Amino acid sequence: MNKQNLIYLKEQFLKYTDGFILNSDEKNNPFFLKKEHTQRVCSEILMLADKLAISSQQAMLAESAALLHDIGRFRQYKEYGTFLDAQSVNHAALGCEVIKDENLLGFCSDKEQNILLDLVFFHNAFDLPVDMDQDTLFLLKLLRDADKLDIWTVVTDYYFSADLNNNKFINLGLEDDGEFSKKAWESILKGQVVKNEFVKRLNDLKLLQISWVFDLNFSESVKEIQTKGCLGKIFSTLPESEELERVAEYVKNYIKEKTS
Ligand SMILES: [Fe+2]
Incomplete structure (x- = not known):
């Protein structure tokens, strides 16, 4: 993966997600919220990558994983009207399907594609997988931490906001x-x-x-x-x-x- 690839992937992400955002007239546009969450997870993962001084190649893979981790959320909400996996589908597994259907990683080597698909697939698993290779596991740990860092910010802001009880995307109803x-x-x-x-x-x-x-x-x-x-x-x-x-x-x- 190189810088150009990452720029291309960001463009593809925006193209894909804007299709959902522009077609939604729901209050607190749920698709927009997920796009913003994704972009902040990208920032959080780069912050952690910097603190941990990882290589630029690893950092690009980490950022790509952050960009794609919730890509399944868009189809999930469109098809089921909820972000609750228990009432719909596992959004991580759906994300892997979307990545393949949309050929979002067509520019990557097979090895990189498999790594990124594994990272998306396991980002929300209750436990870390036991048989993952060390490099991928390291990136998965980064992704899971970055994801939580942003969710904490979002929910804390929400618990202190005026429209409490009014955002089913955050309080899950x-x-x-x-x-x-x-x-x-x-x-x-x-x-x-x-x-x-x-x-x-x-x-x-x-x-x-x-x-x-x-x-x-x-x-x-x-x-x-x-x-x-x-x-x-x-x-x-x-x-x-x-x-x-x-x-x-x-x-x-x-x-x-x-x-x-
Ligand atoms: Fe997620």
């Missing part, structure tokens, strides 16, 4: 009933990412988002989220309870440990 799931709470105290099946209401989703910190792969990413202060902000929107204070303390100590 979940209600704030003032409660939270014991299982989500317990997962965090075990240092585990909350499973999707424990997410029944908005506060559970917030706990899931907080628990992503355990899934970060690089201390640079943990430092970044510490600087952004997103997790503390999300905590401040949860109900007051002793149990949640324990969770906040646990996460605070975890971050301290990872960044010192």
Whole structure:
């Protein structure tokens, strides 16, 4: 892959996504939100690539993966009217189909195509694959961290915004009933990412988002989220309870440990 290839891929991305954006008259154009998310994930991954001083070749692959990671979201929303994979399709698998159908990587070697398809396919998997080669795994870790760094910014802004309850693309249609799931709470105290099946209401989703910190792969990413202060902000929107204070303390100590 070279610089020209990356410029071409960016053009293809814009051409593909603008087709959805321009044809949508929905409030908070969901396609536009995904395009913006993608562009910010590209910035986050380049920031991490820079901090980790990776080669320019690896950085170009990383940026390409960031550009393509959510390409399945466009067809997903158009066909199913939701970004919830559980109610539609796995958007990562769909993304791989789109990449092939649209021949977005026709300019790449077979090896690069396979790497990028693997990165897209596994970007949202609950666990990292066990049999991936080390170079690809490294890029996958970068992509997953960069993706989370942007999602945290988006959801934190949303929880502090005026149109709360009004953005089903971000709150996934979940209600704030003032409660939270014991299982989500317990997962965090075990240092585990909350499973999707424990997410029944908005506060559970917030706990899931907080628990992503355990899934970060690089201390640079943990430092970044510490600087952004997103997790503390999300905590401040949860109900007051002793149990949640324990969770906040646990996460605070975890971050301290990872960044010192
Ligand atoms: Fe995604």
